Amino acid sequence: MRKMILAIIVVFSTISCNSVKEYDKQYINDPDMKLSARSSERYETTFQVYREAASGANGGKTGGGCGCN
Amino acid sequence: MKSKLLIALGLISSLAFSQEKDSTDVVYKKRVLEGIEVDFLASYYKQDGIHSSVSGGMGSEKLTDLASNITIAMPLNDDDVLTVDAGLSAYTSASSSNINPFNATGASGGDDDDDDDDDRAPATGPYGTPWQASSGASAQDVLGAVMVNYSHSSDNRNFIWNADVAFSNEYDYTSIGFGGGMTKLFNDKNSEISLKVNVYLDQWRPIYSTELHEYAKYGTTFQSNGFFSGVTILDQNGNATTSYLPSDFTTWKSTNRNSYSASFGFSQVATKKMQFSLFFDILQQEGMLSTPYHRIYFADKANYYIGQAQYIPDYESTQNKGVYQLADDIERLPNTRFKIPVGARLNYYLNERLAVRTYYRYYWDDWGITSHTASIELPIKLSDKFTVFPTYRYYTQGNSKYFAPYETHLSTEKYYTSDYDLSTFNANQYGFGLNYTDIFTNAKIWKFGLKNIDFRFNHYDRNDGLNANIVTVGVKFVEQ
Numbered sequence: 001m002r003k004m005i006l007a008i009i010v011v012f013s014t015i016s017c018n019s020v021k022e023y024d025k026q027y028i029n030d031p032d033m034k035l036s037a038r039s040s041e042r043y044e045t046t047f048q049v050y051r052e053a054a055s056g057a058n059g060g061k062t063g064g065g066c067g068c069n
Numbered sequence: 070m071k072s073k074l075l076i077a078l079g080l081i082s083s084l085a086f087s088q089e090k091d092s093t094d095v096v097y098k099k100r101v102l103e104g105i106e107v108d109f110l111a112s113y114y115k116q117d118g119i120h121s122s123v124s125g126g127m128g129s130e131k132l133t134d135l136a137s138n139i140t141i142a143m144p145l146n147d148d149d150v151l152t153v154d155a156g157l158s159a160y161t162s163a164s165s166s167n168i169n170p171f172n173a174t175g176a177s178g179g180d181d182d183d184d185d186d187d188d189r190a191p192a193t194g195p196y197g198t199p200w201q202a203s204s205g206a207s208a209q210d211v212l213g214a215v216m217v218n219y220s221h222s223s224d225n226r227n228f229i230w231n232a233d234v235a236f237s238n239e240y241d242y243t244s245i246g247f248g249g250g251m252t253k254l255f256n257d258k259n260s261e262i263s264l265k266v267n268v269y270l271d272q273w274r275p276i277y278s279t280e281l282h283e284y285a286k287y288g289t290t291f292q293s294n295g296f297f298s299g300v301t302i303l304d305q306n307g308n309a310t311t312s313y314l315p316s317d318f319t320t321w322k323s324t325n326r327n328s329y330s331a332s333f334g335f336s337q338v339a340t341k342k343m344q345f346s347l348f349f350d351i352l353q354q355e356g357m358l359s360t361p362y363h364r365i366y367f368a369d370k371a372n373y374y375i376g377q378a379q380y381i382p383d384y385e386s387t388q389n390k391g392v393y394q395l396a397d398d399i400e401r402l403p404n405t406r407f408k409i410p411v412g413a414r415l416n417y418y419l420n421e422r423l424a425v426r427t428y429y430r431y432y433w434d435d436w437g438i439t440s441h442t443a444s445i446e447l448p449i450k451l452s453d454k455f456t457v458f459p460t461y462r463y464y465t466q467g468n469s470k471y472f473a474p475y476e477t478h479l480s481t482e483k484y485y486t487s488d489y490d491l492s493t494f495n496a497n498q499y500g501f502g503l504n505y506t507d508i509f510t511n512a513k514i515w516k517f518g519l520k521n522i523d524f525r526f527n528h529y530d531r532n533d534g535l536n537a538n539i540v541t542v543g544v545k546f547v548e549q
Contacts, residue, residue, distance in 0.1 A: 057412030
């Protein structure tokens with residue numbers, strides 16, 4: 001699994017990234033295309049932090065601020 | 070693991086410097102935030118399970134939580150935004166009620182430490198069961214939290230920095246946090262790197278289970294004082310005994326709990342219809358990382374109970390209506406923990422009706438836990454105002470090396486927990502969301518127009534018996 005993750009990172013790093021002009025970003029700027037969790041997911045992220053050992057890398061608490069894992 | 074992360078960070082950084090040169094000429098400076106935005110969010114959460122950590126990995130995990138939040142973002146000028154986020158969360162829990170599992174004469178009922186009530190002889194004798202909530206004050210609590218964030222954007226909007234402070238408090242826990250971050254956009258805002266750091270300086274005010282609280286208070290004479298005065302303790306055969314002595318238990322001397330984290334992110338617009346992001350955190354926690362009211366029962370120690378002897382043979386089943394096992398100790402976990410989660414998002418715009426949002430996270434920590442998280446969401450535009458999005462999330466984790474089920478740990482171990490949140494399990498979460506958006510904000514309250522309404526429902530199933538449902542409603546208003 002670690003090798004796969006590293007491979008994905010290498011592949012994405014070598015993608016030729018031609019610039020998409022602002023006037024071509026009508027799809028990218030759609031609210032559903034935002035690269036973050038929805039604000040309404042906040043409480044789901046909170047209970048997942050409490051009920052699961054993992055936390056972080058999702059915009060929620062990485063730890064601290066609560067007496068949880 | 071760490072060397073591979075460094076290689077990944079180096080590759081991402083080299084990509085950052087291989088892009089087309091930015092234009093630094095400011096042609097037009099759009100206001101970062103046009104007007105005040107107000108978000109209301111509320112949720113109702115309900116769960117149940119059979120592995121209560123308060124009862125040593127055995128018992129009801131029924132819990133309900135009602136939470137609400139308001140977020141107000143205020144533009145201070147063209148470049149700066151101040152955001153205030155405040156919320157309350159009120160829960161009732163069968164599990165935490167069993168910190169004091171007996172009737173209201175129990176010593177750790179959350180009242181003051183006046184022992185006058187403890188000397189009162191109970192009418193029928195105390196009893197409890199891990200399968201039902203008790204009447205103790207620890208059955209419910211309210212968490213209050215507030216966060217203030219200030220952000221500043223450069224004139225060309227390619228550099229943003231922010232600083233924040235946070236405070237939260239509940240009956241037995243207080244948290245003070247602060248942090249800051251930087252975000253750099255380049256390549257015509259097609260690429261973005263970010264760095265955030267946060268520090269939480271937290272403080273426990275430990276609550277211990279009734280029997281251990283009394284032992285800590287009175288020492289070896291605890292069976293003649295306080296709660297235990299006049300109370301019969303039973304052995305495994307249901308016979309009265311005075312042999313119960315939780316000598317392994319000591320109270321926590323240092324109750325600080327500090328967390329230090331750094332978060333790195335990179336996002337890229339790949340094509341006109343696809344963008345992705347990669348991110349990872351580095352987190353170090355120190356201090357009191359155990360939960361002081363999580364009971365532990367040792368396999369190499371005799372069992373003792375308070376309550377009705379006829380239920381002892383049925384202790385591990387819901388047929389147990391009236392007996393509770395006394396703890397041998399509380400969970401003991403190391404006073405440091407190092408965590409590294411690594412995540413990625415990829416969103417693809419299929420057509421004007423359908424997009425695909427995906428997320429993956431790999432998690433590792435030095436307590437022996439590894440996990441994988443994967444989720445997918447399909448926003449489907451029913452019209453220009455309504456979007457429905459089915460969601461699915463899968464989670465799997467391996468147990469901490471310090472975890473063992475109920476009545477499995479040995480008293481010779483240094484670290485131990487029976488908290489099933491640190492066990493091996495898989496979880497499926499599925500649900501849907503509904504969004505209403507009115508970009509013209511035709512509906513108004515005072516000078517604020519209704520921008521959108523969100524509704525979400527999710528069902529969560531763990532294969533160890535815990536399940537939950539959560540409903541969330543969100544409303545956003547923007548200043549006209």
